[in-house]
Amino acid sequence: MSDLRVTVDIVIFTVRDGALQVLLVKRGVPPFAGQYAIPGGFIHADESLEAAAIRELHEETGVRNLFLEQLYSFGDPRRDPRGRVITVAYYALIASDKLSVVAGADAAEAGWFAVTKVPPLAFDHQQILACALERLRNKLEYTTVGFQLLPAKFTLGELQSVYEAILNRKLDKRNFRRKIALLKILKPLRQYQHTGRKPAQLHRFAAPTKS
Amino acid sequence: MSDLRVTVDIVIFTVRDGALQVLLVKRGVPPFAGQYAIPGGFIHADESLEAAAIRELHEETGVRNLFLEQLYSFGDPRRDPRGRVITVAYYALIASDKLSVVAGADAAEAGWFAVTKVPPLAFDHQQILACALERLRNKLEYTTVGFQLLPAKFTLGELQSVYEAILNRKLDKRNFRRKIALLKILKPLRQYQHTGRKPAQLHRFAAPTKS
DNA sequence: CCAAAAGTGTTAGGAGTACACCCATGG
DNA sequence: CCATGGGTGTACTCCTAACACTTTTGG
The missing domain is CATH 1.10.10.10 (Winged helix-like DNA-binding domain superfamily/Winged helix DNA-binding domain)
Structure with a gap:
């Protein structure tokens, strides 16, 4: 229990060029340096999970007030080679007319990828993405999430x-x-x-x- | 980030006497001493979230191999007055013919309550219970979870x-x-x-x- | 014989699916 | 004038929901 940390990772979707795309960032430091990952980061001491997700989302895309929903928590003890890191995954939808704002601190290292053509991902992010995709497809059927895009x-x-x-x-x-x-x-x-x-x-x- | 801890809480349902019931434990120590709460506990350093849930479930009910599903994670910074505690909530279904086994360390302090008549709960457990109930009702419609009971x-x-x-x-x-x-x-x-x-x-x- | 739960079909309405043609415009 | 996407209705199937009576048993 000594060294447990919690991150929030966010699968950010958009629809562009007729394809469902996801925002990925290239990692600059080990582990998995040079590989793409879902954007995320450690939660701060005084913020809720959702507040952390909103903050990360804003840092990555410059946008606030997106559709955002908690997805699932992943806590395999070996999912991060650095130590015990549990992640609470969220997914978000960003409207196509707002995504010019893809700035953020590491803009050059972030990019949109069609979900059918994602590169190999760091950690268990492939699994998180699959989970988000499944949720989004299900929600599309019985909610109005589609309009968010x-x-x-x-x-x-x-x-x-x-x-x-x-x-x-x-x-x-x-x-x-x-x-x-x-x-x-x-x-x-x-x-x-x-x-x-x-x-x-x-x-x-x-x-x-x-x- | 210094003092962050993670618990797993489990909403354990059964159907008894024609009513949907939930297992609650009476807290012996502050905070919320004397109040009822959803069973749960801190995760161990080397176990996955689901393994922790299975362990807690076994400790509380003596039963293994139940239906168990992750529900949602709750992380409001003030949800636990002792400090920063994030909980990953699960819900489980126990068949009516197995629930004689309600032993566990604190048997005298645990009890089944009809979901329509739960006492005031500690922490944000009312919210967790409401979330579990909603999930269970939804899943009942399009899955076969009902047979688990x-x-x-x-x-x-x-x-x-x-x-x-x-x-x-x-x-x-x-x-x-x-x-x-x-x-x-x-x-x-x-x-x-x-x-x-x-x-x-x-x-x-x-x-x-x-x- | 009676109380109590078991068991059994039909009808109507709503939702999903398959399917083909004309329209309005810019170039 | 023509290529392109916009716009429209019908028929069939399936699922859901409403609804009432007979059967079998133990007491």
């Missing part, structure tokens, strides 16, 4: 692309739109996105109006 | 009672039995339970036989 105004086509990127499969356009319509959480706007061919109506996320 | 042989009426106790509402008998039958995980036995009126057929939990 879009800007305030978006088209139904963009929304569908986000779903397809996360689930990694094509969805039927008509069925998708009916399903979304049934949720009654989108407000159609009188604005259209003129991006190429036929203009697409913009929508924004909104709680259903009580009639 | 029954002996090897049971009647459909007993199974339905377990579901009703957990969900705290009555279920339709015909719909329930159809739903269970569709799962194809029960093997009807040539034995009947003669307990009062019309004998009820016994079943056992079994993976579906591949035709």
Whole structure:
């Protein structure tokens, strides 16, 4: 018990270029120097787990007010060769229009990777990523987390692309739109996105109006 | 970071007397001396989180090989007045025919409480219990955790009672039995339970036989 | 014979899935 | 004019939920 430490690691997702991507940082010091890892760090003495996650998230991305949810805690005694380190893993979703802000202290060493093409990861981070991916895919089915990945105004086509990127499969356009319509959480706007061919109506996320 | 410690707390459920019950222990020492709490303890230096949970579970109930699942980690810096203690909460299900074994070191100070009638709890254990209850109810809908609470042989009426106790509402008998039958995980036995009126057929939990 | 739990089908509504064509625009 | 993504409806299946009566036994 003498030397136990606790970290918070955060799997940060975004959807970019039609693919679900995750933010990874290259480690500069041993162990696993030169390998990529999920961003994270030790918790401070006076902050809650979630506060630590929010702080790390802000340090890595410069963004606050993201969707953030605790994922799972990993505590194998040998997961970190330096000693006993338990990690509480979180996952976060960052909207595509906010991710220009990928600065942070080690900007040059951080990068987005498609989840289908992640390099070998340090520690047990492969397992943590797999866990986050599974959670995200499940939550997509019965919650509205998907909307967190879009800007305030978006088209139904963009929304569908986000779903397809996360689930990694094509969805039927008509069925998708009916399903979304049934949720009654989108407000159609009188604005259209003129991006190429036929203009697409913009929508924004909104709680259903009580009639 | 100097003084951080990690505990594992376990919400142990059973169904008894038609009610969902939880095992609580009375604290003998401050803080919260005399109040009830969820069983738990500090993790050892060389054991994984799950191993710690299994160990605590065995210490409290004398039983091994229960259903056990990690729930959530709680880390508010002021959740324990003694100092910084993070807890990784688990929940476990113990079959009604095994719970005579409620011995353990502090047997006299441990007891089962219906979840609808728990006394005030120490620390943030009320919150942990609420979290476990929510998880259990959700898992009941789309997994087969409910079977963990029954002996090897049971009647459909007993199974339905377990579901009703957990969900705290009555279920339709015909719909329930159809739903269970569709799962194809029960093997009807040539034995009947003669307990009062019309004998009820016994079943056992079994993976579906591949035709 | 009676109280009590066991056991059993049908119908209606809602959600998911499969599937094909016309529309509006920019180039 | 044409390539491209936007936009729309129907039919079928499956799951859920509501609902009532007969059967078997012990006392």
